[in-house]
Amino acid sequence: MDAILEMRGITKTFPGVKALSNVNLSVKSGEIHGIVGENGAGKSTLMKVLSGVYPHGSYDGEIHFAGEERRFRGIADSEHLGIIIIHQELALVPLLSIAENIFLGSEIANKAGVIDWNAAFRRTKELLKKVGLNESPQTLIDSIGVGKQQLVEIAKALSKNVKLLILDEPTASLNESDSDALLALLKEFRAQGISSILISHKLNEILEVADTITILRDGSTVDRLDCRAEKIDEARIIKSMVGRDLTDRYPERHSKIGDTIFEVKNWNVFHAIHADRHLIKDIDLHVKKGEVVGIAGLMGAGRTEFGMSVFGKSYGQKISGRVFMHGKEVDVSTIQRAMDNGIAYVTEDRKNYGLVLIDDIKRNISLANLPGVSSKAGVIDDPKEILVASKYRRDLNIRCSSVFQQTVNLSGGNQQKVVLSKWLFTGPEVLILDEPTRGIDVGAKYEIYGIINGLAESGKAVIIISSEMPELLGMTDRIYVMNDGRIVGEMPTPEATQEKIMHTIMKSWED
Amino acid sequence: MAQETVVSPSTTEPRGSIGAYLKHHIRDYGLLISLIVIMVFFQFMTNGTLFKPLNLTNLVLQNSYIVIMALGMLLIIVAGHIDLSVGSVVGFVGALAAVMMVHWQVPFPLVIIACLITGAAIGAAHGYFIAFFKIPAFIVTLAGMLVFRGLALWILGGASVGPFPVGFQLLSTGFLPDFNPNAFQFKWISMAIGLITTVLMVFFNIRERLNQQKHDLAEEPFIIFVGRNVLIALGFLLFSYLLASYRGLPNVLVVMFALIVLYAFVASNTTIGRRVYALGGNEKAARLSGIKTDRLTFYAFLNMGILAALAGLIFTARLNTATPKAGLGFELDVIAACFIGGASPTGGVGKIIGAVIGAFIVGVMNNGMSILGVGIDMQQVIKGIVLLAAVCLDVYYKRKN
Numbered sequence: 001m002d003a004i005l006e007m008r009g010i011t012k013t014f015p016g017v018k019a020l021s022n023v024n025l026s027v028k029s030g031e032i033h034g035i036v037g038e039n040g041a042g043k044s045t046l047m048k049v050l051s052g053v054y055p056h057g058s059y060d061g062e063i064h065f066a067g068e069e070r071r072f073r074g075i076a077d078s079e080h081l082g083i084i085i086i087h088q089e090l091a092l093v094p095l096l097s098i099a100e101n102i103f104l105g106s107e108i109a110n111k112a113g114v115i116d117w118n119a120a121f122r123r124t125k126e127l128l129k130k131v132g133l134n135e136s137p138q139t140l141i142d143s144i145g146v147g148k149q150q151l152v153e154i155a156k157a158l159s160k161n162v163k164l165l166i167l168d169e170p171t172a173s174l175n176e177s178d179s180d181a182l183l184a185l186l187k188e189f190r191a192q193g194i195s196s197i198l199i200s201h202k203l204n205e206i207l208e209v210a211d212t213i214t215i216l217r218d219g220s221t222v223d224r225l226d227c228r229a230e231k232i233d234e235a236r237i238i239k240s241m242v243g244r245d246l247t248d249r250y251p252e253r254h255s256k257i258g259d260t261i262f263e264v265k266n267w268n269v270f271h272a273i274h275a276d277r278h279l280i281k282d283i284d285l286h287v288k289k290g291e292v293v294g295i296a297g298l299m300g301a302g303r304t305e306f307g308m309s310v311f312g313k314s315y316g317q318k319i320s321g322r323v324f325m326h327g328k329e330v331d332v333s334t335i336q337r338a339m340d341n342g343i344a345y346v347t348e349d350r351k352n353y354g355l356v357l358i359d360d361i362k363r364n365i366s367l368a369n370l371p372g373v374s375s376k377a378g379v380i381d382d383p384k385e386i387l388v389a390s391k392y393r394r395d396l397n398i399r400c401s402s403v404f405q406q407t408v409n410l411s412g413g414n415q416q417k418v419v420l421s422k423w424l425f426t427g428p429e430v431l432i433l434d435e436p437t438r439g440i441d442v443g444a445k446y447e448i449y450g451i452i453n454g455l456a457e458s459g460k461a462v463i464i465i466s467s468e469m470p471e472l473l474g475m476t477d478r479i480y481v482m483n484d485g486r487i488v489g490e491m492p493t494p495e496a497t498q499e500k501i502m503h504t505i506m507k508s509w510e511d
Numbered sequence: 512m513a514q515e516t517v518v519s520p521s522t523t524e525p526r527g528s529i530g531a532y533l534k535h536h537i538r539d540y541g542l543l544i545s546l547i548v549i550m551v552f553f554q555f556m557t558n559g560t561l562f563k564p565l566n567l568t569n570l571v572l573q574n575s576y577i578v579i580m581a582l583g584m585l586l587i588i589v590a591g592h593i594d595l596s597v598g599s600v601v602g603f604v605g606a607l608a609a610v611m612m613v614h615w616q617v618p619f620p621l622v623i624i625a626c627l628i629t630g631a632a633i634g635a636a637h638g639y640f641i642a643f644f645k646i647p648a649f650i651v652t653l654a655g656m657l658v659f660r661g662l663a664l665w666i667l668g669g670a671s672v673g674p675f676p677v678g679f680q681l682l683s684t685g686f687l688p689d690f691n692p693n694a695f696q697f698k699w700i701s702m703a704i705g706l707i708t709t710v711l712m713v714f715f716n717i718r719e720r721l722n723q724q725k726h727d728l729a730e731e732p733f734i735i736f737v738g739r740n741v742l743i744a745l746g747f748l749l750f751s752y753l754l755a756s757y758r759g760l761p762n763v764l765v766v767m768f769a770l771i772v773l774y775a776f777v778a779s780n781t782t783i784g785r786r787v788y789a790l791g792g793n794e795k796a797a798r799l800s801g802i803k804t805d806r807l808t809f810y811a812f813l814n815m816g817i818l819a820a821l822a823g824l825i826f827t828a829r830l831n832t833a834t835p836k837a838g839l840g841f842e843l844d845v846i847a848a849c850f851i852g853g854a855s856p857t858g859g860v861g862k863i864i865g866a867v868i869g870a871f872i873v874g875v876m877n878n879g880m881s882i883l884g885v886g887i888d889m890q891q892v893i894k895g896i897v898l899l900a901a902v903c904l905d906v907y908y909k910r911k912n
Contacts, residue, residue, distance in 0.1 A: 311799075312801075314798070314799055334803075335798065335799065335800075335801045336801045336803070339801050345799070347799060352793070352795055352796070353795045353796055353799050354796055354799075355793065355796055356788075356789050356792035356793040356796050356797065356859065357792070357793065358792050358793075358859050358860060359788070359789070359792055359859075363785070363788075363789075366785075367785075367789055367796075367797070367800045367802075368800035368801055370782040370785060370786070371782065374781070374782050378781045378782040378783060379780055379781050379782075380780055380781060380782060380785060382780075383722065383725075383726045383728070386726065386728060387726075404730075422800065426801075
């Protein structure tokens with residue numbers, strides 16, 4: 001069989017980061033090609049290069065499709081050739097009908113722009129039949145479930161005469177029967193000669209349908225497995241996914257673990273908008289004085305939702321469960337109360353949830369504890385505020401021209417230190433750090449790790465939520481593994497390996 | 512290993528360099544300079560009428576209610592919202608006051624209190640829907656604009672109601688008492704108050720400067736600090752002198768000045784002020800920092816309601832009659848004042864002093880163009896262009912930085 005797609009030597013750099021390094025991808029005509037890799041391995045970036053989101057010239061390497069070299073200037077170019085990508089977050093307009101969504105941007109219309117609705121509805125019916133969706137073309141997207149929306153996206157792809165269908169984590173938000181239906185559909189497409197690329201964390205699904213698997217790690221292709229030539233199992237894939245060394249990326253740790261400080265029991269949370277989606281299911285968890293505990297899991301496992309909901313119910317609804325500090329039940333129903341009880345949550349999204357970017361460093365550091373820099377009457381003591389900010393600037397080594405510098409101008413690592421300073425100034429006993437080193441370069445990461453170790457050594461309890469497993473292995477005393485809103489495993493870090501964590505996650509999908 | 516990159520303006524230019532400092536703060540000084548340029552321009556064009564004591568007094572009286580409302584509007588804009596209803600609230604509160612005093616014979620002090628409470632209730636109603644119901648402020652206050660304009664018409668029965676008791680009129684037309692009660696005799700007490708205020712202001716500025724120097728935080732070059740203080744002191748003294756040579760300081764001016772000082776202090780020096788800026792700068796980050804953003808939004812609108820009611824009372828007292836059209840279009844002058852004064856439409860940025868200067872720029876232009884006999888049509892065209900130009904300049908400087 002000929003290759004319909006050849007991507008050769010793709011290298012893509014962002015300022016300071018090499019996202020893709022000499023990646024090769026070869027998809028044969030009429031096959032299902034699985035792409036797997038950890039979060040941040042470069043899967044999404046590769047697909048953006050392929051679909052033209054990053055136009056020709058912004059990357060190095062060649063793309064050959066259907067026998068010719070292609071230089072896409074934008075998505076329109078790749079779609080024109082039948083390369084259609086369906087993202088994890090669906091790109092449908094909720095308040096328009098199925099037919100309107102399918103033909104959005106390529107309406108069946110005459111030259112004057114008047115739409116022929118009868119033709120559109122007829123064509124929509126044909127397309128829906130192909131994907132096995134029994135809905136009226138006039139049904140609003142809003143009123144059908146995520147699984148059916150996914151099918152509408154695929155129908156939309158079919159309407160564009162798709163040659164290569166790319167699905168990015170299509171089953172992440174689907175239940176089992178919807179997932180099975182989707183995979184069956186992919187197999188049917190294969191029978192009709194349509195090639196597809198399936199990106200998924202769920203290795204069992206990949207193994208079920210894929211003919212070939214490409215494995216990415218840290219922006220490079222590390223392996224290419226032919227499922228028809230040899231027997232491949234999950235262990236084989238995981239080994240390639242995570243195989244990297246850990247030397248000297250983490251400062252030395254000296255744990256002095258005391259009594260339990262923080263404990264959560266029976267924690268349940270429902271989705272902030274869709275009240276019927278049960279996101280966090282009966283979570284029990286505890287952290288001891290001086291202990292660093294990790295929460296491992298894939299994207300969408302519910303880790304952030306858990307952290308935020310514990311922190312003053314800042315996410316979700318219908319939250320139930322109990323929180324204890326030093327064995328005494330405490331009220332965390334508002335952010336202020338959670339803070340008063342010594343809890344701090346450091347967000348994974350520092351730009352949107354952590355910093356007031358237009359404000360300077362000192363204003364950001366004092367924001368969560370303004371009473372700490374002002375009189376009882378609420379008048380801010382400017383010199384005191386500056387002294388506090390300067391102290392954290394020194395302690396955490398925030399590199400800036402002065403504490404009057406706007407935070408928008410700081411590098412990611414220094415921004416993260418400002419956010420950490422803000423929370424340290426509230427005097428917490430428990431810190432929940434959500435992806436504390438996301439988007440930070442290696443040097444700054446090391447510094448952040450040093451700060452975290454220092455916090456633990458000073459007797460604070462630390463929870464690290466991280467998608468980087470080596471980070472959890474290098475930084476924690478104990479690891480909880482979370483998947484699909486549940487704690488599916490718990491292990492002391494010395495006994496943990498990346499393979500063991502991955503197996504725990506994969507096994508929980510099968511249960 | 513990737514190098515940490517830190518953008519630092521002060522490493523490229525030495526700290527304390529006057530040019531660098533002015534370049535960085537061009538917006539702040541530019542505003543003040545614009546006001547002075549506009550004043551000098553009209554002083555020249557009107558052959559000196561603008562700064563005549565009589566006209567200056569009128570200028571203060573005409574603009575006091577705009578300035579007072581701009582104080583509240585600035586906080587709302589900084590918080591990331593807008594209030595379109597203030598003009599209608601001015602009309603409604605004026606109508607309510609008139610009907611209470613003229614038809615129901617309620618004593619005016621009671622009327623003032625009742626009207627301020629009504630204003631607070633109106634602001635609270637807006638704030639409730641905006642903060643807790645999450646309905647955009649534009650829509651809620653647009654509804655308020657229609658509702659209170661309608662209610663003003665209804666209360667007045669479509670007619671004008673007046674005149675009012677002398678005590679109430681004094682709110683707007685009264686002046687500080689003096690030995691020389693007649694117009695155009697020099698008012699020594701007013702001059703003395705002007706002098707004392709000037710001295711106090713300079714004193715506080717110097718004290719803050721010394722405090723900054725003690726902590727090695729003085730950013731403003733010394734020459735600019737001195738120049739700024741001398742300029743402002745001279746301006747204040749000249750202003751007091753001119754007013755003193757007509758009828759003295761108007762009561763309204765005293766109220767307005769006290770409110771400006773209070774709001775400037777609250778906005779820049781208190782925790783509640785700081786929280787409003789954080790709310791407008793990044794609501795999600797503010798909320799996650801434990802700030803009760805909903806409640807803060809609610810209070811901002813409550814405060815706006817009170818100030819709009821106060822403005823309504825002052826305006827009605829000045830006209831000595833309540834008309835159904837009172838306050839029509841005021842919201843536009845107030846909002847324009849805030850934006851000309853450097854507030855950002857996306858929230859989080861803006862200064863009380865900026866809004867006050869913005870209000871005076873609008874006021875001086877209104878006054879100057881009226882004296883020059885520019886028709887109301889062209890006045891609006893020119894004001895519109897000035898507003899657009901001011902915001903364009905803002906965007907330009909922001910991009911350059």
